[in-house]
Amino acid sequence: MAIVFKLVFIAGAGAALAAADSPAGEQRWSVQTSGGVSEQLGTFGANGTTFYTADLAGNLIKWDTTAITKAGAPSKMWKYTVPASDQVHEDCDRGINSKPVLDSAETGIVFGTGIPPQYCVATSGFYKVDAATGNELWNFQLTDFVWTSAAMAMNDTVVYAVAKDAFGSGDGRMYAFDFATGEELWLTEVLGSEVFFPAFLDTPIVGEDGSAYLASENTAVYVINKDGERIFNYTTGSTGSTVGMPLLAVDEANGRLLVTTQDQSANFKQQAFDLSDGGSKFAELWAVEPDRKEIGYSGNRLPAVTNGGAGGDVVVAFLGDYLFGLDGASGDELWRFYATGAQAKATGNVPPLLNTEGTSVFVCSYDNSFTNFTSLNIQDGSVNWNSPYKNPYSAQCFGFEAATDATAGALVYCVEASTIRVFAADGGEEQWHVDSYGYTPLLDHTKGAAKCDGGYHMCTDYGPPS
Numbered sequence: 001m002a003i004v005f006k007l008v009f010i011a012g013a014g015a016a017l018a019a020a021d022s023p024a025g026e027q028r029w030s031v032q033t034s035g036g037v038s039e040q041l042g043t044f045g046a047n048g049t050t051f052y053t054a055d056l057a058g059n060l061i062k063w064d065t066t067a068i069t070k071a072g073a074p075s076k077m078w079k080y081t082v083p084a085s086d087q088v089h090e091d092c093d094r095g096i097n098s099k100p101v102l103d104s105a106e107t108g109i110v111f112g113t114g115i116p117p118q119y120c121v122a123t124s125g126f127y128k129v130d131a132a133t134g135n136e137l138w139n140f141q142l143t144d145f146v147w148t149s150a151a152m153a154m155n156d157t158v159v160y161a162v163a164k165d166a167f168g169s170g171d172g173r174m175y176a177f178d179f180a181t182g183e184e185l186w187l188t189e190v191l192g193s194e195v196f197f198p199a200f201l202d203t204p205i206v207g208e209d210g211s212a213y214l215a216s217e218n219t220a221v222y223v224i225n226k227d228g229e230r231i232f233n234y235t236t237g238s239t240g241s242t243v244g245m246p247l248l249a250v251d252e253a254n255g256r257l258l259v260t261t262q263d264q265s266a267n268f269k270q271q272a273f274d275l276s277d278g279g280s281k282f283a284e285l286w287a288v289e290p291d292r293k294e295i296g297y298s299g300n301r302l303p304a305v306t307n308g309g310a311g312g313d314v315v316v317a318f319l320g321d322y323l324f325g326l327d328g329a330s331g332d333e334l335w336r337f338y339a340t341g342a343q344a345k346a347t348g349n350v351p352p353l354l355n356t357e358g359t360s361v362f363v364c365s366y367d368n369s370f371t372n373f374t375s376l377n378i379q380d381g382s383v384n385w386n387s388p389y390k391n392p393y394s395a396q397c398f399g400f401e402a403a404t405d406a407t408a409g410a411l412v413y414c415v416e417a418s419t420i421r422v423f424a425a426d427g428g429e430e431q432w433h434v435d436s437y438g439y440t441p442l443l444d445h446t447k448g449a450a451k452c453d454g455g456y457h458m459c460t461d462y463g464p465p466s
Contacts, residue, residue, distance in 0.1 A: 023465045025420070025434035025449075029074050030460040034059055042443055042452040042459050043100045043109075045131075050077070052102075053452070053459055054111055056095030058082035060129060065461065078134030082113055082125065094125070098147045099203070103156040103179065106131050110159050110179070112147020126150075126161050126175070128182060138182030145173065149203035154210045154226060158185065162204060162214070172216060174204070174224060186228035190214060205250050207275075213257065215245040221259055223282070232282045234273075236261045247303035250275070251315075254328055256285065258304040260317060266292050268319035270304060272331060286331030288317075288324070295320030295336075307358035307378050314378050316352050316361050323352065323363050325381050335381030339365035339374075355410060355425055360384055362412055362425075373414055373421070375428060385428035389421070413449050420449050420462060434462045 033055040041054040051063045051074060059081050063074035082094040098112040109131050114124025124146045128137045145163040153160050156179060163173045176185040204212040210226030223232035236246045236259065249258040255276040261269050272285040304317035306328055313328030318339075325334040353362045360375050375384040410425035422431045436451050443450045452459040 022421070022430040022432050025422070025432040025462045025464055026466060027072070027434070028461045028463045029065060029068050029072055030458055031061075031063060031073050033057070033061075033457045033459070041096060041099060042450065043102065044443065044450070045102065045106055046104065050106075051450070051459070051461075052100050052109065054096035054100050055457070056097070058094045058096060058113065060096060060100065060109070060111065060134075062131070062134060080129050080134045080136065082127070098149050098161075101150045101152055101159065102131060103152060105156070108137060108179065110150055110161075110177075112150060112161060112163070114142075114146030124163075126177070128159075128179070140175075140177065140182060140184065151204045151206050151212070152179070153206040153212065158210065158226070160204050160206065160212050162190075174212065174214070174228075176226075176228060188224060188228045188230065190216070190222055190224065190230070205248060207250055208252055213248050213250050215248050215259075217245050219246065219261075221246050221248065221257075223257075232273075234259075234282070236269075236271075249303040249305055251306045251328075254306060254313060256306070256315075256328070257282075258306070258315060258317075260303050260319075266296075266320075268292070268295065270315070270317045270319060270324070270326065270331070272315070272328075288319070288326060288331050288333065290319055290322075290324075290333075292320065295322050305352050305354060305361075307354060307361075312379055316354070316378065318352065323361070323376070323381075325378060334379070337363065337374075337376055337381050339363050353412070354378070360425070364414060373412075373423060373428070375425070387423055387428040387430060389430070415449075415451070420451070422449070422464070432464050436460060436462060 031053060033053055034057045043052045045051070049064065049066050051065050052060065053063070054060045059079060061079045062077040064077050065074045067075040069075060082096070094113045096111050096113050100109050100111040102109050107130070108128050110126065110128045112124065112126045125139045125141050126147055127139045129135065130137055142163060148162050148164050150159055150161045159177050159179050161175045161177065163175065172190045173187060174190045175187050177183065178185060204214050206212050211231070212224045214222045214224065216222070219236045221232070221234045221236065222230060225231050247260040251258060252275065255274060257273040257275050259271045259273065267289060269287060269289045271287045274280050274283045274285050304315050307314045307316070314334065315326040315328045317324050317326060321338060322336040323339050324336050326332065327334055354360065355362075359378055361378050362373070362375055364371060364373050370388045370390060372386055372388045374386045376382065377384055411431065412423045412425050414421045414423065418436055419433060420436055421433045423429065424431060443452065449463070450459060450461040
């Protein structure tokens with residue numbers, strides 16, 4: 001029988017349980033952009049010492065975070081601006097609207113442009129810029145389509161890019177380019193003529209064999225192989241019956257594709273499909289659909305995650321108001337944890353956060369004006385620690401694991417509204433906190449906590465108190 005856990009707060013007693021005030025962290029640097037920027041358009045280099053910002057004014061800038069100016073900004077290494085000649089109308093901005101993607105050696109960076117026009121028809125471009133100099137290396141132009149995402153594949157030799165109709169028709173396309181030359185290798189209309197819904201594709205998840213995994217708002221899941229062929233097309237429900245895109249997680253180590261969906265009647269489902277080579281590839285391995293009366297009618301929108309078999313094969317999934325631990329082989333329920341008010345990161349395919357060893361999962365929820373940041377044992381769902389703090393606005397908290405330095409150990413960065421809180425991953429003690437601009441989630445970064453905010457047109461980096 002599955003184990004059910006729930007944290008309960010007694011009215012009036014919450015304040016005694018709240019985490020003690022931690023020291024304030026420090027702002028280390030801040031950069032101002034000339035156009036709107038979000039966390040999707042900020043990218044750290046591999047070693048964390050370089051940082052790239054892209055904005056809706058068409059600028060891509062590389063910063064050196066080891067050389068801070070007197071104004072408190074990183075030193076600008078170079079700036080690339082999408083050429084004005086690439087605009088067909090002065091009112092049709094060529095803003096960068098896909099997250100810049102670097103190859104592992106950080107030799108080049110690719111990105112797409114084009115803002116869906118409300119009053120004009122614009123072309124859009126896909127570009128590669130030299131990461132060392134900022135010089136444009138190649139570009140590829142489209143008409144009436146805008147770029148939404150890009151992902152590297154095939155050992156950094158091929159880049160996949162997804163485009164959609166600028167007017168939201170849902171006619172999604174996927175391209176493959178030779179990373180070195182910009183040659184178009186193939187084009188496939190991923191969504192095809194069966195689309196009756198606007199279908200906006202998320203960033204592709206690229207497998208080791210070069211296959212790209214995609215989901216769309218027309219309730220479908222697609223797998224495109226390295227030759228541009230659609231080798232899997234699964235519809236999770238009738239058009240309009242599923243709320244948003246199916247959420248995907250590719251578990252190649254255990255040969256599974258995990259798909260999480262919610263329909264219009266608030267039924268949540270977790271499925272696993274076979275990724276192993278052979279006649280049963282893409283066959284459904286198991287499906288879990290808890291009674292909605294037991295798990296709640298609202299809930300969370302984020303993909304499942306597997307612990308990689310550390311101490312036992314467990315799939316962790318949010319379904320309704322509960323975080324579930326499922327047996328990876330059978331889908332049998334091992335435990336469930338009530339996490340009312342918990343939410344996913346607002347953008348991107350971000351699963352529940354696990355520690356490096358795969359033995360603990362972190363979850364944030366709120367109750368009675370308190371946020372509960374909790375670490376659970378992934379095998380049985382028992383509470384390792386719980387660190388509550390006063391949160392009268394019931395703001396969301398998104399967790400990211402990082403290590404500030406070699407002696408600090410594992411840290412969990414939790415971003416709720418305009419505050420960053422940093423906890424020790426092992427014991428849950430709050431290490432430091434900082435008030436910051438904006439509501440955008442944290443950028444993954446092992447050297448500190450960086451946020452970008454479109455309203456203020458800036459990215460800011462924070463670290464522990466000195």
